[in-house]
Each structure stands twice: as structure tokens, then as C-alpha cells.
Amino acid sequence: MQMMTTKEASVKSMLQEVKDPEIDSVSVLELGMVEQVQVDDAIVHVQMLPTFMGCPALEIIRANVEKAIKQLEWVNEVKVEFIYQPPWTSERVTDIGRQKLKEFGIAPPPKQIGEDGEWHVDCPYCGSTYTTMDNIFGPTACRSILYCKGCKNPFEAMKPVSTMM
Amino acid sequence: MKTAQEANENKAYKEAVTELLYQLADDDFIHAFRGSEWLGLAPHIEEDVASSSISQDTMGHATMYYQLLEDLGEGDSDELAHGRKPEQRKNAIILEEVNGPGNYLKEPDFDWAFAVVRQYFYAQSKKIRIDSLKNSSYQPLADVAVKVNMELYYHLMHWRTWFSQLVNGKGEAPERMKKAIEKVCKDFDGVLTLGPNAEVMASHGLIEEEKVLKQRWENEMENVFASLGISLPELGMERGNGRKGEHTKDLDGALATLGEVYLSDPAATW
Numbered sequence: 359m360q361m362m363t364t365k366e367a368s369v370k371s372m373l374q375e376v377k378d379p380e381i382d383s384v385s386v387l388e389l390g391m392v393e394q395v396q397v398d399d400a401i402v403h404v405q406m407l408p409t410f411m412g413c414p415a416l417e418i419i420r421a422n423v424e425k426a427i428k429q430l431e432w433v434n435e436v437k438v439e440f441i442y443q444p445p446w447t448s449e450r451v452t453d454i455g456r457q458k459l460k461e462f463g464i465a466p467p468p469k470q471i472g473e474d475g476e477w478h479v480d481c482p483y484c485g486s487t488y489t490t491m492d493n494i495f496g497p498t499a500c501r502s503i504l505y506c507k508g509c510k511n512p513f514e515a516m517k518p519v520s521t522m523m
Numbered sequence: 524m525k526t527a528q529e530a531n532e533n534k535a536y537k538e539a540v541t542e543l544l545y546q547l548a549d550d551d552f553i554h555a556f557r558g559s560e561w562l563g564l565a566p567h568i569e570e571d572v573a574s575s576s577i578s579q580d581t582m583g584h585a586t587m588y589y590q591l592l593e594d595l596g597e598g599d600s601d602e603l604a605h606g607r608k609p610e611q612r613k614n615a616i617i618l619e620e621v622n623g624p625g626n627y628l629k630e631p632d633f634d635w636a637f638a639v640v641r642q643y644f645y646a647q648s649k650k651i652r653i654d655s656l657k658n659s660s661y662q663p664l665a666d667v668a669v670k671v672n673m674e675l676y677y678h679l680m681h682w683r684t685w686f687s688q689l690v691n692g693k694g695e696a697p698e699r700m701k702k703a704i705e706k707v708c709k710d711f712d713g714v715l716t717l718g719p720n721a722e723v724m725a726s727h728g729l730i731e732e733e734k735v736l737k738q739r740w741e742n743e744m745e746n747v748f749a750s751l752g753i754s755l756p757e758l759g760m761e762r763g764n765g766r767k768g769e770h771t772k773d774l775d776g777a778l779a780t781l782g783e784v785y786l787s788d789p790a791a792t793w
Contacts, residue, residue: 443669499576519674
């Protein structure tokens with residue numbers, strides 16, 4: 359593994375400050391959206407993976423990433439590129455990201471999906487496993503709506519997506 | 524071919540991949556628009572959220588294809604989406620058809636049976652096409668196919684559920700579904716065809732042969748139809764071939780509405 363340079367590390371620390379505009383507790387790093395950071399003197403290239411393609415937040419995220427990195431004194435130019443390969447999958451959300459999603463009231467994506475495509479998540483509020491799917495499609499492309507029969511709260515879950523589908 | 528640059532160095536290849544991308548882009552673009560016209564009108568609120576989310580994903584897929592066309596030097600992707608004339612469009616005719624009498628703002632008397640049948644048939648044909656495109660000789664398109672496939676999984680599951688439940692439903696549902704199936708079949712060959720240059724696309728390894736893909740779609744459908752105790756009517760292309768730029772006035776109306784904001788000031792940032 360290559361050693362991260364000081365410059366790359368400082369870019370990563372700025373990326374940690376860029377949150378998902380629709381889930382403001384989780385950073386783009388924690389969501390697994392950053393594929394590569396490359397520093398070329400004063401130019402920073404960031405390759406990012408879109409979660410869902412129709413996500414209207416992508417351009418906002420791009421602008422926020424540029425703005426954040428430009429705050430570094432040595433940076434002259436920031437190039438943010440969305441790429442499709444490798445595809446973003448819900449397994450890319452980090453453990454800290456999963457924890458922060460829960461704090462926001464969103465169940466992290468399930469790690470396992472049944473052979474018939476069925477999946478299950480526990481309630482992010484009370485931890486109960488007694489939950490039902492209300493709607494696979496939710497308020498944003500990457501979320502589903504569920505209901506907890508334990509604490510009687512509706513909640514959302516991040517939809518699992520994988521190349522196995 | 525790994526990149527747009529490589530594709531551009533081979534004229535015949537470039538023409539074939541461009542033609543295919545226009546079909547894929549225009550199909551998703553117009554289908555997403557007709558789907559979005561159900562916003563606020565779907566049978567219940569969960570469906571409003573679901574079908575709108577599916578339309579949003581689908582528009583995202585069109586965006587990727589237009590981007591691939593831009594990368595091949597076809598022009599700005601927004602212009603490709605909004606600025607091209609109806610006769611330049613390559614989408615299938617059944618996808619441009621209005622959702623029903625009236626219009627979105629005034630007395631929309633839309634037909635949910637037609638919406639479900641068109642959505643389900645289209646999602647299944649898209650699934651077969653995408654599975655083939657995962658092995659496309661054009662690497663950027665193969666990458667996009669992997670991405671689309673993950674989202675399409677949920678779309679297909681959604682529309683298959685609606686389709687089976689309404690066909691097996693009570694009251695007027697089965698009869699309305701039967702009529703909708705007949706209506707969609709009359710023009711669905713227009714979706715399953717890859718147009719006059721289908722063979723060239725296959726010979727360049729961009730996608731499999733049209734007849735292979737069509738057979739796969741029919742097999743899939745016949746299994747589902749048999750399990751529901753109904754049969755699949757004959758497929759046709761009654762109103763023309765959209766792949767040749769043949770269209771109905773429904774497309775004019777859709778493009779005028781879709782492009783209204785963009786065309787008022789193409790240089791603006793929205």
C-alpha cells in the first residue's frame with residue numbers, strides 16, 4: 359500500500375467535512391463515494407462514485423467537494439469527476455458511516471440479501487427486529503420506508519444495491 | 524474499445540455505437556417523462572413515491588447515455604436531450620404515447636392499467652438488454668450497464684408485482700389489463716427492435732442480435748403469462764418504427780413540455 363502524502367491527507371480531512379446534503383450527519387467519505395484522490399502539485403483530482411444515477415444531489419455534492427478542497431491554501435484547482443466503474447454499492451458505507459446513519463434515524467443498508475432478493479433491517483431507534491417494509495421506494499432514490507412494530511415508529515433504511523442483483 | 528477516443532478512430536464502429544446509444548437514451552428519456560406525469564395522480568401515496576422514484580432513476584439512466592454520446596463528440600448532453608427535433612429521436616413509439624385523454628394540468632383521465640403494462644413490459648425488455656450490454660465491446664457502455672442493472676432490479680420487481688396483482692385482481696381490473704396488454708402489444712415490437720442497423724451493432728459486439736434478445740423477452744413473458752393463466756398476444760409495430768425517426772404527435776407534445784424551461788434559455792444554469 360502506498361503511503362498517503364500530507365497533501366492527500368489534508369484533502370481527505372476536508373472531504374470528511376462534506377456531508378450528504380440529504381443526510382447531514384454522514385460524509386461522502388463515510389458513504390464510500392470517494393474512489394480516488396490524486397494530488398498533482400496544486401491541482402487536486404477527485405474521482406467519485408454516484409450512489410443512484412438520478413440523484414439530484416450529485417451536482418450539489420460536486421460543488422461542495424470543490425468548495426471544501428479549495429479552502430486548502432496550496433490548492434489552485436479542483437477537478438471532481440463522477441465515474442461508474444467501480445460501481446457504488448451499499449457495502450461501501452463504512453462502519454462509522456453505518457453508525458451515523460442510525461443516529462440520523464436511517465437504518466444502514468443490510469449486509470446480507472436473501473436469494474429471493476428479500477432483505478431485513480432492524481429499527482434504528484429501538485433496535486427491534488420486528489419491522490415491516492412499507493415502501494421499497496422512499497423520499498430519495500437511495501432510501502426505503504419501513505415501520506417498526508416494536509416502538510411504532512416509521513423509519514427509513516438505506517436501500518441495498520449490489521452487483522449480484 | 525476501451526474509450527471514446529478509440530471508438531472515434533473506427534468510423535463504422537463509432538456509427539454503430541452512436542446509433543445504439545441514441546436508442547437507449549431516447550427510450551429512457553421519454554419513458555421517464557411519461558412516468559413522471561403520474562406524480563400526484565398514482566392510485567395511492569406509496570405508489571406516488573415509488574413510481575416517481577423509478578422515473579427519477581430512469582431519467583438518470585438517460586443522462587448517462589447522453590453523457591456517453593457527448594463523450595463521443597455528439598454535442599452537449601443537455602442539448603441532445605432537449606434540443607433535438609422529433610424526427611431525430613430514436614425512441615419506440617409506444618413509449619411516447621400519452622398516459623390517457625386530457626393532460627397533466629387539465630382533467631388527466633389517465634389509465635393506470637396501461638401505465639402498469641407499459642412499465643412492466645419495458646422494464647423486462649430493459650433488463651434483457653442491460654444484461655447483454657454488461658458484455659458490450661464498448662467498455663464505457665458496459666460500465667453503465669452494471670450501474671443501471673442495480674437500480675433496474677427494484678423497478679422490475681415493482682412492476683411485476685403490480686402486473687400480477689391487477690391481472691389476478693377483482694372487479695374491472697382483469698378486463699382493463701387485458702385491453703391494455705392488447706394495446707401495448709400492437710406496438711411493442713418497436714421497443715424490441717434495434718432498428719435498421721441492428722446487425723452492424725451485433726457484428727461489432729456492442730449488443731447481442733435483435734432476434735436473440737426478442738426471443739429472451741418472449742420466453743420470460745410467456746412464463747409469467749402462463750403462471751397467470753393468460754396468453755401473450757401477437758406483437759406488432761402498427762404505427763411505425765421509432766428507430767427510423769418515425770413518430771406520432773404525442774412526441775411533439777412531450778418534447779415541447781419537457782424542453783420548455785431549457786429552451787427558454789439554453790445557457791442558464793438551473
